[in-house]
Amino acid sequence: MFSTVTTGAICGIHSFMIQVEVDTAKGLPCFQMVGYLGSEVKEARERVSVALKNAGIKLPPMHITVNLAPADMRKEGNAYDLPIAVGIMKSLGILEQDSTEGMLIIGELGLSGEIKKVKGILPVVRKAREEGIKVCIVPKENEKEAAVIQKIGVIGADHITEVVQYLKEKTKETRIRKELPLFDKGNFPDFKEDFSDINGQSVVKRSVEVAAAGFHHLLLIGPPGAGKTMIAKRIPTILPPLTEEESMEVSTIYSVAGLLSEDMPLITRRPFLNPHHTISVQALAGGGRIPKPGVISLAHRGVLFLDELPEFSRSTIDILRQPLEEKQIYIARNSGTFIYPADCMFVGAMNPCPCGNYPDLNRCNCTPFEVQRYLGHISGPVIDRIDICVETPKLTFHELLGTTEKNESSAKIRERVMAARKIQEKRYAEIGRKFNAELTPGDIRRFCSLGMKEQQFMERIFENMKLSARAYHKILKVARTIADLDGESKIKEIHLSEAVCYRSADQKYFRK
Amino acid sequence: MEKQNTDEQVMYAYWFHNMKLAGNKKMWEISERIGSPGQIYDCDPQRLGQILTDKQLKYLENSKSMWDLEKEWEKLEEKKIRFLPYFHRDYPEYLREIPDPPWGIYLKGKLPDKRAPRAAIVGARQCSEYGRNMAVRLGRILGENGIPVISGMARGIDGISQRETLEAGGESLAVLGCGVDICYPLENRDLYNRLEIQGGILSEYPPGTQPIARNFPPRNRIISGLCDVLIVVEAKEKSGTLITVDMALEQGKEVLALPGRMTDALSRGCNNLIRQGAGILTSPEDVFQFLPGSKEKNAKHSLIDETDTDAAIRTEEERELYRVLDYMPKSLERIWSEYNRDNISMQRLMQMLLELYMRGAVGQAGGSYYKK
Numbered sequence: 001m002f003s004t005v006t007t008g009a010i011c012g013i014h015s016f017m018i019q020v021e022v023d024t025a026k027g028l029p030c031f032q033m034v035g036y037l038g039s040e041v042k043e044a045r046e047r048v049s050v051a052l053k054n055a056g057i058k059l060p061p062m063h064i065t066v067n068l069a070p071a072d073m074r075k076e077g078n079a080y081d082l083p084i085a086v087g088i089m090k091s092l093g094i095l096e097q098d099s100t101e102g103m104l105i106i107g108e109l110g111l112s113g114e115i116k117k118v119k120g121i122l123p124v125v126r127k128a129r130e131e132g133i134k135v136c137i138v139p140k141e142n143e144k145e146a147a148v149i150q151k152i153g154v155i156g157a158d159h160i161t162e163v164v165q166y167l168k169e170k171t172k173e174t175r176i177r178k179e180l181p182l183f184d185k186g187n188f189p190d191f192k193e194d195f196s197d198i199n200g201q202s203v204v205k206r207s208v209e210v211a212a213a214g215f216h217h218l219l220l221i222g223p224p225g226a227g228k229t230m231i232a233k234r235i236p237t238i239l240p241p242l243t244e245e246e247s248m249e250v251s252t253i254y255s256v257a258g259l260l261s262e263d264m265p266l267i268t269r270r271p272f273l274n275p276h277h278t279i280s281v282q283a284l285a286g287g288g289r290i291p292k293p294g295v296i297s298l299a300h301r302g303v304l305f306l307d308e309l310p311e312f313s314r315s316t317i318d319i320l321r322q323p324l325e326e327k328q329i330y331i332a333r334n335s336g337t338f339i340y341p342a343d344c345m346f347v348g349a350m351n352p353c354p355c356g357n358y359p360d361l362n363r364c365n366c367t368p369f370e371v372q373r374y375l376g377h378i379s380g381p382v383i384d385r386i387d388i389c390v391e392t393p394k395l396t397f398h399e400l401l402g403t404t405e406k407n408e409s410s411a412k413i414r415e416r417v418m419a420a421r422k423i424q425e426k427r428y429a430e431i432g433r434k435f436n437a438e439l440t441p442g443d444i445r446r447f448c449s450l451g452m453k454e455q456q457f458m459e460r461i462f463e464n465m466k467l468s469a470r471a472y473h474k475i476l477k478v479a480r481t482i483a484d485l486d487g488e489s490k491i492k493e494i495h496l497s498e499a500v501c502y503r504s505a506d507q508k509y510f511r512k
Numbered sequence: 513m514e515k516q517n518t519d520e521q522v523m524y525a526y527w528f529h530n531m532k533l534a535g536n537k538k539m540w541e542i543s544e545r546i547g548s549p550g551q552i553y554d555c556d557p558q559r560l561g562q563i564l565t566d567k568q569l570k571y572l573e574n575s576k577s578m579w580d581l582e583k584e585w586e587k588l589e590e591k592k593i594r595f596l597p598y599f600h601r602d603y604p605e606y607l608r609e610i611p612d613p614p615w616g617i618y619l620k621g622k623l624p625d626k627r628a629p630r631a632a633i634v635g636a637r638q639c640s641e642y643g644r645n646m647a648v649r650l651g652r653i654l655g656e657n658g659i660p661v662i663s664g665m666a667r668g669i670d671g672i673s674q675r676e677t678l679e680a681g682g683e684s685l686a687v688l689g690c691g692v693d694i695c696y697p698l699e700n701r702d703l704y705n706r707l708e709i710q711g712g713i714l715s716e717y718p719p720g721t722q723p724i725a726r727n728f729p730p731r732n733r734i735i736s737g738l739c740d741v742l743i744v745v746e747a748k749e750k751s752g753t754l755i756t757v758d759m760a761l762e763q764g765k766e767v768l769a770l771p772g773r774m775t776d777a778l779s780r781g782c783n784n785l786i787r788q789g790a791g792i793l794t795s796p797e798d799v800f801q802f803l804p805g806s807k808e809k810n811a812k813h814s815l816i817d818e819t820d821t822d823a824a825i826r827t828e829e830e831r832e833l834y835r836v837l838d839y840m841p842k843s844l845e846r847i848w849s850e851y852n853r854d855n856i857s858m859q860r861l862m863q864m865l866l867e868l869y870m871r872g873a874v875g876q877a878g879g880s881y882y883k884k
Binding site: 200201202203206361362363364365366367368391393396399460461464482493494495497498500501 | 637638639640667668775776777778843844845846848849858859860862863865866867869870881
C-alpha cells in the first residue's frame with residue numbers, strides 16, 4: 001500500500017516541507033530508499049528496521065520503497081528516521097492512513113526505538129505552521145524549542161511506541177506555547193557584568209555608548225590591562241533587550257546550529273561572542289560541506305568581539321568584509337548557496353604595537369617595522385568599516401582605586417541608548433533602516449544635513465586633517481548618533497568634534 | 513706614468529670599485545701600492561698577486577671581459593648617478609680629512625657647497641613626540657638659515673629633520689647604507705624624491721647594494737665626516753646613534769646633545785653624552801657658534817618658541833587647558849582629570865582640543881592623545 005508522511009528539512013536557515021512516500025508491495029523482500037539522499041539518510045534504513053523490530057513491530061518480507069520528495073533536493077541529516085518509520089507503519093496498515101493528516105513528524109531513531117533530538121526544529125515548525133500543519137511530533141528534547149512557535153500543536157515523544165500509541169488513539173494532549181516560560185518583554189535579562197564595575201576610562205565608555213546607540217562598529221586600541229576586554233564584555237548590557245521578532249531570528253540561527261536546549265529553548269538576550277584568535281575562517285563565516293552558521297551569524301543582532309585583533313589570521317579578518325557591509329553572509333558550496341544573517345555589532349580590541357606599550361616609548365621597544373607588520377594583519381577595508389576607533393589609556397593607580405559607586409550603571413546608559421535608537425527608528429521608518437550606521441552616502445545627505453556654521457567647521461576639519469570622503473561620511477554618521485543621544489534634531493559643532501575624536505587612529509599608527 | 517686623463521681614470525675606478533672584491537681599506541692598499549685605477553686595470557697579475565688571493569685575482573681578471581668600461585659608465589650616467597673616486601676634483605674635502613675615508617662615493621643630486629658650514633642631525637628611529645617636535649624645529653631653523661643638514665634618511669629623527677629642512681627651503685644630504693638607487697626605508701620615498709632635486713643622496717656602496725645591517729655602522733662615519741657639528745636629538749642608552757658620536761669624536765667634530773628628562777629612556781643616551789662632555793643644545797645659537805661664518809645668523813624661532821601657539825590661544829579657558837598639556841602626549845582621559853573635570857563635559861573638552869588642534873596650537877597623536 002502507498003502512504004505519505006510530511007516532514008521538514010533545513011537549507012540555510014530556511015525550511016522546506018518534505019514528503020516521505022512509502023510503498024510496500026509483494027515481491028522480492030527488500031528495503032530501498034531513493035530521493036537524492038546523503039549517506040546519513042541512507043543509513044536510516046538500518047536504524048528504522050532495527051528500531052521497529054525493537055519496538056515490537058516486525059517488518060514483513062516485502063518490497064519496501066521509500067522516496068523523499070522533492071527528489072531534486074539533496075537530503076541531509078538524521079531527522080528523517082521517524083517519518084520513514086511512521087510511513088512504513090502506515091503503509092503496512094499498522095496505522096490508519098488518515099492518522100497523520102495535517103501533521104509533521106521529525107526525529108532521529110536509536111536502535112532501541114528511542115527518539116533523539118535533531119537540529120533546526122524552530123524553522124521547521126514555523127514553516128509547518130505557514131503550510132497549514134496543525135500538529136508537530138518532535139523529539140522530546142526539542143519539544144520546548146518547537147513550542148516557541150505559537151498556534152501549532154507540539155508533541156514531544158521519547159520513544160517510537162509513544163508515537164504509535166498517540167497516532168492510534170490521539171489522546172495525548174498537545175503542548176502549547178503558553179505553558180512555557182517564554183519571551184518576557186518587560187524584564188531585561190540579568191547580567192553578571194555591569195558598566196559601573198569600570199573605573200576611569202570615561203572616554204571609552206562614552207564611545208561605547210555612542211557605538212551602541214548607532215550600532216556602529218568599534219575598535220578599541222590600548223595597552224594590555226587597560227580594560228578593553230572588560231569594557232567589550234559589558235556592551236550587551238547597554239544594548240536594548242531583544243524584541244520578540246529579533247529573538248525569533250536569533251533563535252532560528254541557534255536552532256539550525258543545534259545550540260538550543262531544553263533549558264534555553266529561545267534566545268532572549270543579545271548574543272555576545274568572543275572567539276579565540278585561533279578561529280578558522282570556516283568557524284567564523286560558517287563552514288562544512290553543508291555549512292553550519294558561523295560565529296558571525298551566531299552573533300546576529302548582538303556583539304561579535306574579536307580580542308587581540310591582529311593575532312587573528314589575516315584571511316580570517318578579511319572574511320568580515322562582506323558580512324559587515326551586507327549584514328548577511330553567503331556561503332557557496334556545490335550543494336548550493338547558503339545565506340545566513342550576520343547583522344552584528346563588530347567590536348575589535350588590539351594593542352597599539354606587539355609589546356603593547358606604545359605610545360609610552362620608555363617601555364615600548366618595537367621597531368616601526370614590527371609595528372607595521374603587526375597592524376598589517378588588519379586590512380584597510382576592514383578598518384574602513386569601523387566607524388568608531390578609540391584608545392584606552394593605561395589607568396593610574398588613583399583611578400583604579402576609585403569607588404565604583406560614582407560610576408554609571410548599565411541600566412542608566414541603556415536608557416539613553418534606547419532613547420537614541422527610538423529616534424533613529426522613527427526617522428528611518430520610511431526608508432527601512434534602523435540605525436545611523438546603516439546610512440548610505442545618499443541617506444547622509446538627506447538626514448545629516450549641516451547648518452551653515454557646521455558646514456564651515458567641517459570644511460576646516462576636512463582640509464586640516466586631509467580627510468577622505470569615506471572618513472567624512474563616517475564622522476557625519478557618528479555625529480548623527482551623538483546628536484540623537486543628546487536628543488538634538490540638528491547636528492551641532494560639539495557633536496561633530498566629538499565624532500572627529502573617534503575617527504580611526506590611522507593618523508597615528510600609519511604615519512611616518 | 514699617467515697615460516689616461518681623469519675622465520677615463522674615473523671609468524677604471526668605477527670598474528674597480530664595483531668589483532667589490534675588497535673592503536674600503538684593501539682598496540686603499542691596492543691603489544697605494546699599484547697606483548691609479550688605470551694602472552690597476554693594466555697591472556701584471558703577478559704584482560697584484562702579492563696583495564690579493566688567487567681567487568680574488570681570478571675574479572678580477574674575469575671581470576675585465578664581462579665589464580665594458582664605457583657602456584657601464586653610460587648606464588651609470590643614465591641613472592643620473594655620479595661616481596666620485598678619491599682623486600676626483602668634486603670628492604668632498606671634508607671626507608679627505610677623516611680617518612678611513614671612502615675610496616669612492618656615489619652621488620645623486622648635489623653635494624652642499626664645498627665651503628658651506630653644515631650640521632648633521634641624528635637620533636632614534638623610534639622617536640618620542642618630544643624628539644619629533646625638536647627634530648622639526650631644528651630642521652626648520654637650519655633650513656631657514658641655509659645650513660645644509662646631513663643625515664641618514666632613516667625613520668624617526670633623521671627623516672623628520674631632513675624633511676623639515678627641505679620644507680623650510682634649505683638643503684640636505686642623505687648618506688645611505690645601501691646603493692643610492694635604493695630608497696631605504698621605503699616609506700621615506702617622498703623625502704628621497706625631494707632630496708634628488710633639492711639636495712643630495714650619497715653612498716659609498718655601488719648602486720644596487722641592498723640595505724644590509726653591516727653596511728650601516730660604516731656609513732655613520734661619513735655622516736659625521738661630512739659635518740662640522742653633530743646634533744644628537746634622541747638616543748637610548750645603547751643606540752646606534754652613539755656609533756656616529758664615537759666617529760665624530762674620532763674625527764674631531766663638535767657633538768651637541770639635546771637634553772631630556774632623566775626618566776625618559778630615549779633621552780638617556782643624550783644625557784649621558786652631556787655628562788661625558790658633549791655640548792648641550794638648548795638654543796639655535798649653540799649650533800651656530802660652531803659653524804664658521806654663521807655667528808651672525810640668528811634664528812627666527814627658538815627651540816621652545818611658543819609665539820605661534822600664543823597667538824592661537826584665545827581664551828583664558830583655552831590657556832588653562834594648554835597648561836595641562838605636555839610635549840609627551842597625554843590621553844584625553846588624563847587631560848580631563850587634570851583639567852577642570854567637574855566643570856566641563858567630556859564633549860566640550862573634545863571640542864576645545866579639536867579647535868586648538870586646528871589652529872595648530874596642540875598636536876594630536878592618534879585619536880585620544882594630545883600634546884603641546
